[in-house]
Amino acid sequence: GVTDANPLPGDWIGEMWGAGRRFGGCVIDGGRLYWFLCAKGPADGKDSDTRAALTRATAEFPDYVRQAVKDTPVSAIRRDDIRDRPPVTQWGRGRTTLLGDAAHPMTPNLGQGACQAIEDALALTDLITEYGPTSDALRRYERFRQPRANAVVKAAHQIGRIAHWSTPTGTRVRNTLVRLTPASVLVRQLRASWRLPQTTS
Structure with a gap:
């Protein structure tokens, strides 16, 4: 998410680890706060109430974290799945390859x-x-x-x-x-x- 109402110092950058969750981010242009929240969940899951889900997910973090998330308009919050896969040893064949x-x-x-x-x-x-x-x-x-x-x-x-x-x-x-x-x-x-x-x- 990105919020104009930044409760953190103007040079803040960091990440906090909780129980099964992480919050982090940094101050970006104009003093706005870019933040991310990582939590386990179902792939392609959608919360019917984004605000309530975020309130639950940030409950153990400091007040300023909860305030930053609360002050972020829902329209400025994006949910993405994080995926990877085990490494592979073939990236291409013939005159094709991947990067x-x-x-x-x-x-x-x-x-x-x-x-x-x-x-x-x-x-x-x-x-x-x-x-x-x-x-x-x-x-x-x-x-x-x-x-x-x-x-x-x-x-x-x-x-x-x-x-x-x-x-x-x-x-x-x-x-x-x-x-x-x-x-x-x-x-x-x-x-x-x-x-x-x-x-x-």
């Missing part, structure tokens, strides 16, 4: 969906430039990109599963592990995620 979500759909838990598509495009461009628009170039692209892209698919899926633990014991364990994780580990993971690999012949 981006068509090759490796992933959940948004690491913010890497578009990033991996851009990396695909760069690798594909490099290899076609070197080998021409040939089947060999496409297979080289697939062999180069699959390990990294598929690892991100798996990691994003796993983060989503952990973030949505909902039992009291599970959430306590998760929250303790997150709290005890050294900042250096997170920095190392971020650097690995954002380092652009070089194609090799």
Whole structure:
């Protein structure tokens, strides 16, 4: 959702994990608040009363979260399903191939969906430039990109599963592990995620 009535600081960006739910977002142009709420639910499900569903889903979050959601017009709220699939090892055959979500759909838990598509495009461009628009170039692209892209698919899926633990014991364990994780580990993971690999012949 997007709301003009932003109860959060002007530079806020973040994500909060609850029991089986997550709330996050950031301040965007003009001080408006973009927010998201992730919760388990039936695929293609529709709530007859969006406002009531959101009130229930945000009950455990701080007052300012509930206020932000309450102040968002229903017309500015969009519901989408999040889907992925286990990684596959064949992206194409002959003179066809796939890239981006068509090759490796992933959940948004690491913010890497578009990033991996851009990396695909760069690798594909490099290899076609070197080998021409040939089947060999496409297979080289697939062999180069699959390990990294598929690892991100798996990691994003796993983060989503952990973030949505909902039992009291599970959430306590998760929250303790997150709290005890050294900042250096997170920095190392971020650097690995954002380092652009070089194609090799």
